[in-house]
Amino acid sequence: MDKPLILDTHLDLSMNAMEWNRDLRWPVADIRRSEMGLHDKPDRAQNTVSFPALRQGNVGIVVATQIARYVKQGSRIPGWNSQEQAWAQTQGQLAWYRTMENAGFLTQITDKASLEAQLSSWDSSDETKPIGYILSLEGADSILSISYLEKAYRQGLRAIGPAHYGPGVYAQGTNAEGGLGAKGRQLLEEMEQLNIILDVTHLCDESFSEAMDLFGGPVWASHHNCRSLVPHNRQLTDEQIKRIVERDGVIGIALDAWMLVPGWQRGVSTPESENVTLQTAVDHIDHICQLMGNANHVGIGSDLDGAFGKEQCPADLDTIADLQKFTDQLKSRGYQDDDIYRIMSQNVIDFLLKIWA
Secondary structure, rough: OOOOEEEEEEEEEHEEEEEEEOOOOHHHHHHHHOOOOOOOOOOOOOOOOOOHHHHHOOEEEEEEEOOOOOOOOOOOOOOOOOOHHHHHHHHHHHHHHHHHHHHOEEEOOHHHHHHHHHHHHHOOOOOOOOOOEEEEEEEOOOOOOOHHHHHHHHHOEEEEEEEOOOEEEOEEEEEOOOHHHHHHHHHHHHHHHHHOEEEOOOOHHHHHHHHHHHHHOEEEOOOOOOOOOOOOOOEEEEHHHHHHHOOOOOOOEEEHHHHHOOOOOOOOOOOOOOOOOOHHHHHHHHHHHHOOOOOOOEEEEOOOOOOHHHOOOOOOOOOOOHHHHHHHHHHHHOOOOHHHHHHHHHHHHHHHHOOOO
């Protein structure tokens, strides 16, 4: 089969540019060379994502994040000390996306027309063709009020995960407990009015359940794996998977090694020692497909360079261009061409075309 178009539902591009100081216009190898000897981040000189690598892998559309967590005094989780600072950080990230648009490397997708235009014009071999991006907010702490949500929507924001790690302003995230609260319910109400996608990624079980009960708009899990394979609250239970699929949602499989295999120890385990490969990720894809009886609700939400690099991703992946290896991996598991195309991009494309109709 031809090299399929890939739509990656979760990449922290602006975080890498603004906080890791990576010029994503460079080849991956050049970024790695520039970081040799640096130790301020765990994945220095081990990055996998850049614009040339995306183009090489025919990753023509990405869901690209803004991210800035607010934390209260004494928190063990890093973040900004006020919501105002968090908002300002996301605005700096937005400025980077806009600058990359002006330079011709990115083009923002906000509706059916701009999605169809990107699909019809995309040519990975043409370096003048920009990569399409859909703006998503990972953790809603930076939204100071509903008026700020409306402003973010006008800026192109089309998906929101209400929480990230720990407790949040609007919901409780990974390793936390509890429901949404009044602010979270108000946020979801306005998101539904604006047709903003609810990203249930990182919601703790109680917040997930309440959000799914209250929210009537479009739902996806941008970067999530299966709890039945890796028992941790960061993963989706089979019942949660079913609830997302019942809403015609999609689930993007993430490539962070600790989410792929049980027992991963940060700083100790390696992809080689735990035998983490792209086939391990296919295990999670296949679990969802077998659970639901079809391949219509799963995609790729790689989360590559989401504060980890080659030290914590599949051993047979050097750059994001290697997502194309999923084609042969899925074929080896009996998947036919149509299902492979669906997993690589078409499921998410169909989801977006439907909600933006």
